[in-house]
Amino acid sequence: MEEKTKNLSVIIPVYNEEANLRELITRTSAVLEKLGGKNEIICIDDLSTDGSLAELLKLKDEYRTLRVIAFHEHLGQSGALAAGFRNARENIVATLDADMQCVPEDIPLLIESLGENDAVCPKRSGRKDSRIKKISSRIGNGARNFITGEDIEDTNCPLKLFRREVIQDIPYFKGFHRFIPTLLKLYEYSVAQIPVSHYPRRYGKSKYNVFNRLFKGMADVLGVYWLKKNRLSVKCFSEEK
Numbered sequence: 289m290e291e292k293t294k295n296l297s298v299i300i301p302v303y304n305e306e307a308n309l310r311e312l313i314t315r316t317s318a319v320l321e322k323l324g325g326k327n328e329i330i331c332i333d334d335l336s337t338d339g340s341l342a343e344l345l346k347l348k349d350e351y352r353t354l355r356v357i358a359f360h361e362h363l364g365q366s367g368a369l370a371a372g373f374r375n376a377r378e379n380i381v382a383t384l385d386a387d388m389q390c391v392p393e394d395i396p397l398l399i400e401s402l403g404e405n406d407a408v409c410p411k412r413s414g415r416k417d418s419r420i421k422k423i424s425s426r427i428g429n430g431a432r433n434f435i436t437g438e439d440i441e442d443t444n445c446p447l448k449l450f451r452r453e454v455i456q457d458i459p460y461f462k463g464f465h466r467f468i469p470t471l472l473k474l475y476e477y478s479v480a481q482i483p484v485s486h487y488p489r490r491y492g493k494s495k496y497n498v499f500n501r502l503f504k505g506m507a508d509v510l511g512v513y514w515l516k517k518n519r520l521s522v523k524c525f526s527e528e529k
């Protein structure tokens with residue numbers, strides 16, 4: 289592992305996840321401690337209606353690496369991620385969901401897999417979600433790959449890793465979190481894909497159903513297709529001396 293890959297910002301969107309937070313922060317902090325280097329955890333509270341924000345503020349007193357961003361408006365998972373990406377201070381940025389369906393203990397594996405790549409976007413193996421969720425995910429994934437000509441196995445695995453300048457370079461829009469590896473490839477960045485473990489959600493509820501996930505995601509495919517056709521690449525120049 290190169291020295292410069294050791295400083296990590298872990299971005300976690302939080303919406304009504306009170307019962308998950310203590311274990312999440314304890315386990316993530318332990319992983320970061322072991323990694324060494326200069327690390328931070330940024331939790332973005334998406335205007336939760338349970339005690340998530342109060343719990344985060346309590347945890348912030350106990351864990352010096354925890355930063356808390358509190359929304360005054362509910363902006364959704366993509367809004368929370370965008371705020372985290374914009375505010376990340378370290379050179380490597382990881383994402384994780386608050387429910388620990390993917391686990392912080394896999395972060396070192398992603399760091400090892402980064403190598404010369406710009407990002408690592410894993411595939412959830414043995415996915416522990418309902419049948420309907422897995423089917424709608426497969427349809428969404430297939431449509432994204434078909435229309436963009438990419439070969440991303442799992443566009444929406446919650447655990448991902450990026451070089452900070454890369455994740456700050458792609459466009460953010462409502463629902464962009466379902467397209468992150470697709471957008472990275474579209475913007476000519478390299479993406480490694482590895483398998484990671486997946487677990488059932490233990491506390492709290494999923495915030496999505498077929499309607500707010502699949503249909504919104506499918507409509508956005510057209511927008512991303514437009515972007516693919518109209519994006520300006522500014523990499524095709526040489527500076528004359």
Ligand code: UDP
Pocket residue numbers: 300301302303304305334363364365366368384385386387389493494495496
């Ligand atoms: N989330 C959020 N705002 C929302 C919906 C979700 O910040 O409007 C967070 C949520 O707390 C979790 C992550 O985004 O940390 C993914 O949500 P969830 O686990 O419900 O999605 P699923 O795994 O069911 O796709």
Ligand code: MG
Pocket residue numbers: 385387389489494
């Ligand atoms: Mg989840």
